[in-house]
Amino acid sequence: MQTKPIALGALLALSACSQNKVPAGQLNKAASLPTTFNFSMLGLRVLTTFINRRQATTATLYGNDRARQAALGGTGAAQPGEVLALLTWRQQADPNWFGARIPGALQSLELLRTGPGSMGRPAVSYQYFTGKDLTQRADTLGQQARIAYLLAQRPAVLP
Amino acid sequence: MLGAAFVGIQFVHPPLENPPVTGDFQAPVAVKSIVQRACYDCHSNQTNLRWFDKVAPVYWQVADHVKDGRAGLNFSTWQSLPPADQKAKLWEAVNQIIAGAMPLNEYTLAHPAAKVSAQDVAVLKQYVASLAKNPPADTAKLNAADRQYRHWQPGAAQPAAVPVAPNGIAYLPDYKNWQAISTTERFDNGTMRVIFGNAVAVKAIRDKHINPWPNGTAFAKVAWDQLADAQGNVRPGAFKQVEYMLKDDQKYAATKGWGWARFKTPKLVPYGKTALFTTECIRCHQPMKNNDFVFTQPLSH
Incomplete structure (x- = not known):
């Protein structure tokens, strides 16, 4: 009988060990923006977020105050001084939660700015950057459709 | 002296009962057998204590685990949960198992049969994944x-x-x-x-x-x-x-x-x-x- 308490004590002591399968203290490097781009300096706020299940992408739409006000107004008519930015990522499985997908490789940034125009319509500039370094693309194909899409989005409810 | 103390503490035995099963967890046999084997001792009203579980001081810890376990998730009262909560509990349970947090190591050490193998995890993952349905919005x-x-009303005054x-x-x-x-x-x-x-x-x-x-x-x-x-x-x-x-x-x-x-x-x-x-x-x-x-x-x- 003397050995039993010792054996049980050892059992309790062993129970202090634990498995650790979760990577700790890790940043999502693949999804991060190049620091040189200084995206945060644009001073934009999150307006809404999207998922495209067929393409397995996820995107977050940002805007400045003017863009936000215009989007809330829902008129679709752009005002000068709006800035909208859409960041799109390939999705990856969440390593920490089976049942979730998170941003993976950074795919693109679309940046829209409106300025003073003519005949009551603001001038719209659209820039398209791709890849992990956010390299600017000169291709203008489909640009008008993207501008219309970006200006048509409704902000998510953020009480 | 140690022996006497050991015998003495055996009289400190808070009760651990098995209340009735009011609505047992239902799932395909392959899934249910894993859950019963790995989870039911602490997460159901069908706790099956072995002799070594009943020996103090281990018993005290076991009784605590069962109490906490049932409070967090009880497969014997499963049917009283709304379907959305049932699903959430299952996904959480599978994630706890994947992360190695469940079943508790101190439990599987004494009850090796309760260990969840990689194959068991695959069965559980497939099952919960089959419950996830995200149809177009109605x-x-x-x-x-x-x-x-x-x-x-964004920008409107916050509640008082x-x-x-x-x-x-x-x-x-x-x-x-x-x-x-x-x-x-x-x-x-x-x-x-x-x-x-x-x-x-x-x-x-x-x-x-x-x-x-x-x-x-x-x-x-x-x-x-x-x-x-x-x-x-x-x-x-x-x-x-x-x-x-x-x-x-x-x-x-x-x-x-x-x-x-x-x-x-x-x-x-x-x-x-x-x-x-x-x-x-x-x-x-x-x-x-x-x-x-x-x-x-x-x-x-």
């Missing part, structure tokens, strides 16, 4: 989102009384001005989320000092219903909740160094009846204990 879901959007969670943490309206540090598509429960971090969090990310996170870190995680169209385009529908994690290893020492809070619906109704609601938060975040209890892998902008 009219009811679309209408609910539209109604909520119309009633949402700021909602406060039972542990004293108040709703922080400023989260909307914080930076997004990640987003999540939760196909397990049909929601989509943005995780915001305050300036302290963003600096910690930039400095790569995120384990542990510095005091003053604040996260806000916002969840919406998914509104999917037939082409698989998904946008946020009805706002479900905003959840906060506020880091202060002194102030919140009793709750793993974090202040936890959840406010539901656009009315921002505080979650939990008493301050003890945080045990639920901590239990779910427990598998991340080596990551300062944080699930999110942040990205930097």
Whole structure:
């Protein structure tokens, strides 16, 4: 009988060990923006977020105050001084939660700015950057459709 | 002397009974047999104590585990849970198993038959995945989102009384001005989320000092219903909740160094009846204990 308490004590002591399968203290490097781009300096706020299940992408739409006000107004008519930015990522499985997908490789940034125009319509500039370094693309194909899409989005409810 | 003490403590035996099974968990045989073998001793009213479980001081720990286990998840009263809660519990259980947090190591050490093999995990994952259905949004879901959007008055005055969670943490309206540090598509429960971090969090990310996170870190995680169209385009529908994690290893020492809070619906109704609601938060975040209890892998902008 003397050995039993010792054996049980050892059992309790062993129970202090634990498995650790979760990577700790890790940043999502693949999804991060190049620091040189200084995206945060644009001073934009999150307006809404999207998922495209067929393409397995996820995107977050940002805007400045003017863009936000215009989007809330829902008129679709752009005002000068709006800035909208859409960041799109390939999705990856969440390593920490089976049942979730998170941003993976950074795919693109679309940046829209409106300025003073003519005949009551603001001038719209659209820039398209791709890849992990956010390299600017000169291709203008489909640009008008993207501008219309970006200006048509409704902000998510953020009480 | 030691022997006498050992015999003596055997009389300190708080009762551990098996209450009736009122609505047992139902699942395909392959799934149920794994759950019964690995979980039922602590998570059901069909606890089967072996002789060595009944020997103090081990018994005291066993009795505690069973009590806590049943409180968090009880497969014997399963049918009393709404279907959405059943699904959430199953996904959480599978994630606890994947992370190695469950079954408890001290339990499987004495009960090796309860160990969950890689093959068992595959069976469980396949089963819960089969429960996840995210069809295109129906009219009811679309209408609910539209109604909520119309009633949402951004920029309007906040309610006179700021909602406060039972542990004293108040709703922080400023989260909307914080930076997004990640987003999540939760196909397990049909929601989509943005995780915001305050300036302290963003600096910690930039400095790569995120384990542990510095005091003053604040996260806000916002969840919406998914509104999917037939082409698989998904946008946020009805706002479900905003959840906060506020880091202060002194102030919140009793709750793993974090202040936890959840406010539901656009009315921002505080979650939990008493301050003890945080045990639920901590239990779910427990598998991340080596990551300062944080699930999110942040990205930097």
